[in-house]
Amino acid sequence: MHLGDLASYEQHAKRSRPAWWPATADKAPRLPEATDTVITLKQPVPIREGDIVGYIGEDVPASMRSLAKQPASRPLLHLELFSGDDVPAYLARSRQWANEHLPDSERTLLVLRKGDTLHKEANGAVAFTLNRPQVLPLAGMEVREVDGKRWRKVAKLSGDGGAAASGWVLEEGRLASPWEWPGFEVHDEASTSGGFRHNDAPAFAAYIRQEGPRPPDSPFYQKLGAWLDSNRDGEVDEKELDWALRNRSVAGMLARLVVRHESEWSRAYSAARQATAHCVAEQLGPNTLQCIQDEIPRAEKLPWWDDVAAGVAGFPQSTRVYHLHPGGLAGNFAGMSVCACNRDITLDEIRMIVSDELIRTGLFPRSAYPAVRCTPADVFVRMLNTAMEDYEITDCLDKAHFLANLAVECDRFKTTEEYKNRGGVIPSHWYNYSGGADYHGRGLIQLTHDYNYQKYFRSAGLSLSTPSSDVASDLSLATDSACWFWRHGSAWGDLSGIAKKNDFLFSVLGVNGGFNHAAEREGYVLKLIEKFGTKNCSTNKGKVVEKYRFSKSGISQSKVGSAIWKRYFGDTDELP
Known part of the structure; x- marks a missing residue:
């Protein structure tokens, strides 16, 4: 549960049943030995590219059904991508290798920077100036050559207010390989709740009651605020969040953030968050408090990190890991087509x-x-x-x-x-x-x-x-x-x-x-x-x-x- 989203807690509720279960070698699904617990397979199941590894599970939000007006059950998938390795060092090595060894043919991404200009025609008048960076795949992008220089046509870049812009941009100096990880930034964040740590329940509750100060935002949240606070009033509301996710350039930047923070799946972190949620819910009214109290028994079954870390060799022992956006990772390599199979020719x-x-x-x-x-x-x-x-x-x-x-x-x-x-x-x-x-x-x-x-x-x-x-x-x-x-x-x-x-x-x-x-x-x-x-x-x-x-x-x-x-x-x- 995210503390800023208590009003829609059901939207983020986790399942009390397994979301998937490994298939046997003949690909037939098999029933789990038990539910609401971690099962270590006696024999590892080999998984090849394209294999089905499981099935989406059901969410049964009984306590929230009447309040949120949600169906009794619906299929949901919660997907996370994280690494306990030194991600900053890996990115640095990957970028160096790509710059030294990869040919130009491997540079399949167009990197647009803040201040770049889009032209009405190749080498023509300026039509639009970008106010944010953008990374786009070259696949399917129209190209023209004028006076020995190559131009690329980009279409429907979203700007402030939902306006869409199209135009031509000079290719020179703007190509990158996915292995350069263009646009990816790493942030080491102690908290995922702004300036409050996850166990600062009293301080957060006092702030909600307008009886205590809000601590200064961390550098990470300052960056988020600069991207999301479109009206520059110092706050980010629901409309601004919705706008950011619909805005192609802002959503692209958000998807390339790599944030190191504590995983929600450890027992200690989960218990601290429950305490914070309970404390804050008291300030939001009896309905919200009742929902939180009803969900706590379910939430207590969800942490799995400690069991997996104890039973799986090589799994990160620390719960502070680097979280990557699955869509951002997939999007980075989506433009990296090794051949012309299953895509448009250009x-x-x-x-x-x-x-x-x-x-x-x-x-x-x-x-x-x-x-x-x-x-x-x-x-x-x-x-x-x-x-x-x-x-x-x-x-x-x-x-x-x-x-x-x-x-x-x-x-x-x-x-x-x-x-x-x-x-x-x-x-x-x-x-x-x-x-x-x-x-x-x-x-x-x-x-x-x-x-x-x-x-x-x-x-x-x-x-x-x-x-x-x-x-x-x-x-x-x-x-x-x-x-x-x-x-x-x-x-x-x-x-x-x-x-x-x-x-x-x-x-x-x-x-x-x-x-x-x-x-x-x-x-x-x-x-x-x-x-x-x-x-x-x-x-x-x-x-x-x-x-x-x-x-x-x-x-x-x-x-x-x-x-x-x-x-x-x-x-x-x-x-x-």
């Missing part, structure tokens, strides 16, 4: 397959459709990410193969449709498509033949009478149809499965039906694999090669595939 990554000129002037300049012609690159990237997510093209290696083929099929993002001959003459081979010339290649991966159009329309939930031209005139359909073809439209099956095996030659055959521009596609896929950090991917580690060989491809085991390869390249084993 405009910076698209530069591997799109020319700087098209990024500057717009994509698909040779399209016959005004709605598609000169589409801004950032608009297209968002559309592409949505389509890839919808079709579960989420693996970094899969993305590399897909985009390498995509780039060639749409003429390096210049068109969404097969070109006619000079003078607008229909090429003769269009008449060979099933259904006639109207079913020529459209979309970013050229959809052809009436039966393929019909399969796609059915899959997309479109009417079979949809004009075939829509696949070229509507960029969302042009993009969506490409992802559909990759997963469902190829005569060789799901190309994602082929790409995840890093069988590049097979994926080219699945898209093109042959090996047109295969060497160019190979160049693209190798660039993307490097840019996506696939060599660091735990799923695809060991699958990256410098050149793709026919003898290592699945097409070498196919009579049809082998015949097509031989028709293009004879007996050679590599692309010329």
